[in-house]
Amino acid sequence: MKLRILFFVLSLAVAAPAGAALNVLACEPEWGALTRELAGDRAKVYEASTALQDVHHIQARPSLIAAARRADLVVCTGAELEIGWLPLLTSESGNARIQPNAPGYFEAARYVNLIEIPKRLDRREGDVHPMGNPHIQTDPRNVAKVAKALAERLQKIDPANAAWYQQRYQAFDQRWQQAIARWQSEGAPLKGLKIVVHHEAFDYLFRWLGVDQVGTLEPLPGVEPTISHMSQLLEAQKTNPAKLVVRASFNDPRASQWFAARAGIPAVMLPFSVGGDKVSTDLFSWYDDMLSILLKAAGK
Amino acid sequence: MLVAAALACTVPVAARADTRDEIAQIRQQIEQMKKDYEARIDALEKRLAAAEAEGDKAQQEASQAQSAANSAAQQQRANAFNPAVSLVLQGHYANLSQDPNTYRIGGFIPSGQDVGPDKRGLSLAESELFFKANADPYFSGTLIASLAPDGGVDVENGYLETLALSHGWTLKAGRFFSKIGYLNEQHQHALDFIDAPLPYRAFLGGQLGDDGVQAKWIAPTDLLVELGGEAGRGRNFPASDRNKNGASLGTLFGHVGGDFGVENSWRAGISYLETSPDDRTYEDGVTNAFTGHSRLWIADAVWKWAPNGDPTRRNFKLQGEYFHRRESGTLTYDTTGIALPGDYGSNQSGWYAQAVYQFMPRWRVGARYDRLSPGSVTIGQVDSGALTAADFPILQSYAPTLQTAMIDYSPSEFSLLRLQFARDKSRPDAPDDQIFLQYILSLGAHPAHTW
Numbered sequence: 001m002k003l004r005i006l007f008f009v010l011s012l013a014v015a016a017p018a019g020a021a022l023n024v025l026a027c028e029p030e031w032g033a034l035t036r037e038l039a040g041d042r043a044k045v046y047e048a049s050t051a052l053q054d055v056h057h058i059q060a061r062p063s064l065i066a067a068a069r070r071a072d073l074v075v076c077t078g079a080e081l082e083i084g085w086l087p088l089l090t091s092e093s094g095n096a097r098i099q100p101n102a103p104g105y106f107e108a109a110r111y112v113n114l115i116e117i118p119k120r121l122d123r124r125e126g127d128v129h130p131m132g133n134p135h136i137q138t139d140p141r142n143v144a145k146v147a148k149a150l151a152e153r154l155q156k157i158d159p160a161n162a163a164w165y166q167q168r169y170q171a172f173d174q175r176w177q178q179a180i181a182r183w184q185s186e187g188a189p190l191k192g193l194k195i196v197v198h199h200e201a202f203d204y205l206f207r208w209l210g211v212d213q214v215g216t217l218e219p220l221p222g223v224e225p226t227i228s229h230m231s232q233l234l235e236a237q238k239t240n241p242a243k244l245v246v247r248a249s250f251n252d253p254r255a256s257q258w259f260a261a262r263a264g265i266p267a268v269m270l271p272f273s274v275g276g277d278k279v280s281t282d283l284f285s286w287y288d289d290m291l292s293i294l295l296k297a298a299g300k
Numbered sequence: 301m302l303v304a305a306a307l308a309c310t311v312p313v314a315a316r317a318d319t320r321d322e323i324a325q326i327r328q329q330i331e332q333m334k335k336d337y338e339a340r341i342d343a344l345e346k347r348l349a350a351a352e353a354e355g356d357k358a359q360q361e362a363s364q365a366q367s368a369a370n371s372a373a374q375q376q377r378a379n380a381f382n383p384a385v386s387l388v389l390q391g392h393y394a395n396l397s398q399d400p401n402t403y404r405i406g407g408f409i410p411s412g413q414d415v416g417p418d419k420r421g422l423s424l425a426e427s428e429l430f431f432k433a434n435a436d437p438y439f440s441g442t443l444i445a446s447l448a449p450d451g452g453v454d455v456e457n458g459y460l461e462t463l464a465l466s467h468g469w470t471l472k473a474g475r476f477f478s479k480i481g482y483l484n485e486q487h488q489h490a491l492d493f494i495d496a497p498l499p500y501r502a503f504l505g506g507q508l509g510d511d512g513v514q515a516k517w518i519a520p521t522d523l524l525v526e527l528g529g530e531a532g533r534g535r536n537f538p539a540s541d542r543n544k545n546g547a548s549l550g551t552l553f554g555h556v557g558g559d560f561g562v563e564n565s566w567r568a569g570i571s572y573l574e575t576s577p578d579d580r581t582y583e584d585g586v587t588n589a590f591t592g593h594s595r596l597w598i599a600d601a602v603w604k605w606a607p608n609g610d611p612t613r614r615n616f617k618l619q620g621e622y623f624h625r626r627e628s629g630t631l632t633y634d635t636t637g638i639a640l641p642g643d644y645g646s647n648q649s650g651w652y653a654q655a656v657y658q659f660m661p662r663w664r665v666g667a668r669y670d671r672l673s674p675g676s677v678t679i680g681q682v683d684s685g686a687l688t689a690a691d692f693p694i695l696q697s698y699a700p701t702l703q704t705a706m707i708d709y710s711p712s713e714f715s716l717l718r719l720q721f722a723r724d725k726s727r728p729d730a731p732d733d734q735i736f737l738q739y740i741l742s743l744g745a746h747p748a749h750t751w
Contacts, residue, residue, distance in 0.1 A: 050562060053610040057713075061565040061604070061751050062524035062557025069468050069518040083746045084713075091440065091461065094468040094518050101437055123714060223712065224661050252613055252661075 022158050025067045025098070027076035027086060028055055030137040031108060031146075033274040033283050035075055037172045038151050042161050046071075048089075051276030054250045055081060056127065056222065060088040068093035071104065073157055075150065078107025079114060081134035103157050109134055111149040112142040115203060126220025137273060139204035140180045140287060147172060179284055187291050189300035194240065196233060196263075198225065198247035198256050201272055205290065214242050217255045225255040237263050244268060244297050249276035268297045383433035383441075386744035388489045390425035394418065398724075398732035405498065406698035406728035407674035408648065409590065409627075410582045411505035411537040416726070417495065417734060424449040425738075428456065428489065430745070438464045444487075456509065468518035478508040478530055479516065480553050480571035481621055482600035490749050492617075492656045494720050494736045498670035498702050499623040499650035503596055505537035508573070510549055524557040524567070538594045538625075539575035549575045562609040567751070568601040579635075584694045587636050590644060592629010598622070604751075613661050620653035633681055633691065640687070642680025649673045654704075662710050670702040698728040713747075716740045 022043040026032035032047040039045075046067045049058050055077075058064075068074065068089040076082050090098055090105070097104035114132030121130050136142045151169035155162040191210035198217045206213050215236060219229035244265055247256040249272045260267035270290050271280040280286035394400075396417055403416025418425065427447040434440045444457040459474030477485045483500060484507055496506050512532025519525035534548035535541050542548050550573075557567030573596040581589045599622045606615035631644035654668035674697045681687040689696060702725065708718035717739050724732040 050609065052608040054612045057610075057612050059565075059604075059611065059751050060748070061559065062555070062567045063522075063559045063565065065518065065526075065751075066522060066524035066558070069524075070520050070522075080746070084748055088748045088750065091463070092470070092518075094465060094470040094516065096464045096466040099437075099463055123712075127712070250610060250612075 022154070022161075023067075023070045023072045025064075025071040025074045025089075027058075027074065027082050028137070029273040029275045030143070030283065030286075031075040031077070031150075033286075034143065034147055034150060035154075037283065038147065038165055038168050039154055039161075040164070040168060042158070042164060043154075051249045051271055051273035051280070056084065058082070058085045060085045060092070064089055065092045068098060069095050071095065071098050073104045073106060073153070074098045075106045075108070077109055077134050077136065079109035079131040079134035079136075080129055081109075103153065106150060106153050108142075108146040108150070109136055111145045112136050112139075115207065116200070126218070127222025129221075133200060133203050135201050135272075136204055138202045138290075139208045140176065140183060141208065142204060143283065144173065144176055144180070147176065175284070179287065183287055183291055186295070190291075190294055190298060193244070193294075193298050194242045195244045195246050196242040196259065197245070198251040201248040201251075202246065202270060209294075211294075214240055217245070217247075217259060224252075225259075227258075230255065230259050233259065234262055241265075244294075246270055246294075248272040266297045268293055270294070381433070383431040383443075384745035386430045386742060386747060388428040388430070388487075389741040389743070390427065390489060390739065391423065392418075392425055392494065392736050392738040393422050394420050395735040396420050396732055397734070398727065398730060403726065403732075404694060405502050405672065405700050405726045406694065407677075407696065407700065408502045408672065408694070409646075410584070410694065411501065411503075412580075412582055413505040413537060415496070415501035415506050417724075417732075417736075426488075428487070432745075434463065435460070438462065468520065470516045470518075472514040472516070473512070475509060475511045476514065478510065478532075478551055478553075478573075479514065479528060480508060480551050480573055481598040482567070482569070482602055482619060483621070484508055485750060489740050489742070492654065492664075492666050493668055493704055493706055494718060494738050495704075495722075497621070497652035497654070497668065498672055498700060498726065499621065499652055502648075502650060502672055502700075503538065503623050503625050508536075508551075510535050510539075512547065512549065522558070524555065526553075526555045526557075526569075528553055534575050534577070537580065538573070538577065538596065538627075540577040540580035542576075542578050548577075549573070563607065564603065564605050565751075566601070566603045569599070571598040571600070572596070573598075577629075579632075581635065582694075584692060586634040588692075589632045589635045590627070590629060591632070592627060592644065594625065594627045596623060596625040598624075611658070613658075615658045617656045618654075620651065622649070622651040624649040631679060631681075633687060640681055642682075642684065642686070644677075644679055646675065646677045648675040648677070652702075664708050664710075666704075666706045666708075668702075668704040670700075670704075672700045674698055696728070700726045700728075702726065714742045 022039065024035050024043045024045045025048060026035055026045055027048045029047050029051050032045045035043055035045050048064050049055050076086055090100065096102060099105060117132040118128050118130065121128065147169060151165050154165040187209045192212055194212045194214050196215045196217065197213055200216055200221060215233045217225040217230055219226055242265060245256045245260050245267045247253060247269055249269055256267040270293060271277045271286055274280050274282060274286045277289065279289045394417055400417045400419060404410060426449060429445045429447065431443045432440065439460045440463055441460050442457060446454045446456040448454065455475060457476050459472050459476040462471045465471065479485050483491065500506055510532030512530055514528060514530040516526060516528035530551040531547040532549040539549045551571060553569060553571040555567055555569035559565050575594045577594060578591050579589045581587050602619040604615065604617045626647050628645045630641050633640045650672035652668060652670040654666060656664055656666035658664040677695055679692060682689050702722060704720060704722040706718055706720040708716055710716045720736040722734040724734055
């Protein structure tokens with residue numbers, strides 16, 4: 001009897017099951033946006049994090065376990081970026097489709113060349129990423145590579161709609177390549193611009209644009225900025241002055257504001273992903289936005 | 301012959317004038333060709349040098365990439381099939397106004413395990429060694445060994461979990477922490493305070509970890525709906541290890557959870573635990589033993605908040621659990637002496653509520669209030685007049701409380717220092733004022749903590 005009461009109470013909470021579209025759990029908003037570009041209305045995308053959240057520290061909250069349970073595909077960065085929470089989601093989900101060996105498990109970082117692979121692994125050096133810098137979404141050429149692989153994956157797990165994904169991928173890729181060419185010429189004045197960043201969040205972007213990153217406010221990756229470390233950076237400003245201090249949308253603004261005020265340079269926030277500010281509503285507007293913020297702040 | 305000689309002499313003479321011009325021309329041509337070739341060779345050499353430099357650079361880059369790839373491959377090779385290993389180290393300083401050896405929870409049958417504070421002064425707490433790996437595409441295996449500070453290894457957890465089941469099903473078998481309540485499944489080092497709340501200590505002996513099987517199902521819904529049950533041998537309190545083929549412990553649990561907007565997450569649940577202890581002994585001056593049925597209900601609720609849903613800088617957590625237990629059966633007084641049996645029945649409850657706030661990166665403060673209600677206890681021997689209530693000193697009606705406050709500092713997600721103050725009124729006679737200073741270090745594989 002008690003059993004029955006228990007199950008009855010819990011069954012009240014059970015809502016109607018999801019529809020026929022492909023259920024996709026995207027760990028980060030950029031991959032959610034990319035999935036929407038490639039799948040359109042054939043996929044129902046649930047994003048586990050926003051561009052205002054530090055994706056290293058997302059918690060495996062109940063709604064994410066429920067989303068993992070329903071997912072036909074999880075699209076994540078990989079490279080151990082989500083190591084604190086994604087393994088829990090897959091193991092708790094009771095969903096064989098999204099286990100790491102299954103076609104429904106997609107790691108974007110597998111399809112690009114990672115930079116900054118540490119030569120030594122020691123946590124004394126901060127929250128190092130053993131496989132390299134995982135913030136790959138900030139180079140549009142990486143996004144193009146991931147789009148190709150993701151389109152292939154979508155075709156594999158949903159063969160009935162293969163032509164649809166292929167067609168949408170080709171259309172996306174064409175627009176994206178044109179956009180890359182445009183961004184490259186728009187961003188040309190940024191080449192050689194010296195900047196300081198809060199976290200090594202945009203290394204791919206700056207490498208692509210030829211922006212010269214001369215320092216990070218964090219003394220070590222993932223360690224909050226300290227006054228003593230930032231004072232050293234201020235000292236270095238005298239010999240090798242940065243023109244800008246850049247933080248990601250999930251970083252606390254206070255450190256970069258502190259530094260900017262003392263160094264007499266502007267502090268800017270770059271959206272870390274789609275949704276990082278009001279203007280960045282999809283992948284294209286996000287890159288447009290990042291470039292215009294940088295160009296404006298650099299006075300170019 | 302002469303003609304030939306004459307010819308030989310005359311022809312060169314005749315030719316001399318013509319050939320001079322020709323030779324000069326040839327010389328000129330050769331000179332020209334030389335210049336041309338030199339220029340071309342020069343150009344080619346320059347191109348070659350450039351190409352070589354380019355090649356070197358490319359080669360260098362390639363070799364760098366190669367070495368990076370190699371080192372990555374080597375790293376992967378070394379760990380490829382080995383389990384993820386991590387180690388949790390803990391120690392603390394305790395300042396207790398009461399002797400920890402006299403610790404007991406008044407009004408409740410003791411849970412037979414060390415549920416009070418450990419030792420006074422500086423001491424090492426248990427170290428935990430974690431191993432986890434996938435055995436094959438179907439199962440993962442986990443072993444958690446707890447190394448006691450004064451020697452001895454205890455297998456805290458050792459279980460397999462299915463990987464390949466679908467439709468929301470997961471099965472577990474071995475020794476594991478039960479999924480009843482909210483805190484039960486969490487490891488001691490992951491708690492927000494140095495010790496478990498009073499109801500966990502009184503009703504579950506701190507934490508329910510049994511040898512058994514677990515089946516769990518998650519509904520295909522937007523809301524998390526998790527239902528499950530366990531069957532176990534009943535290794536520890538509130539069960540007692542019995543020499544029988546069947547299971548003597550069973551649980552059912554259900555949890556529901558979701559988000560309110562981007563900033564709020566919640567989970568609530570109810571759980572049920574039933575055991576049939578046989579000769580579950582406890583010390584109370586003499587040795588008594590309980591045989592019968594024990595049924596425990598737990599209701600739990602957790603709410604977490606973080607600005608923009610990003611807990612890195614600030615976050616808040618509120619949680620509470622309510623326990624209600626009924627036990628009925630036979631209580632035998634002084635099993636080693638007169639061994640007098642009598643009917644026993646109890647209807648007892650308890651709860652705790654706690655709040656933890658991270659007010660800036662790395663720093664958190666928290667408070668917890670625990671309270672147990674003795675409810676009603678009927679003892680046959682006392683009702684019949686064979687014995688008096690004074691013969692069961694620990695069962696005399698008393699409502700234990702525990703008030704706790706803590707502040708902790710985490711330099712990184714792998715280390716934590718905590719200062720905790722508590723007023724522990726578990727004993728009926730005198731409150732225990734406690735001060736703890738604790739460290740927790742986590743080494744090795746990156747920890748993934750349940751929500």
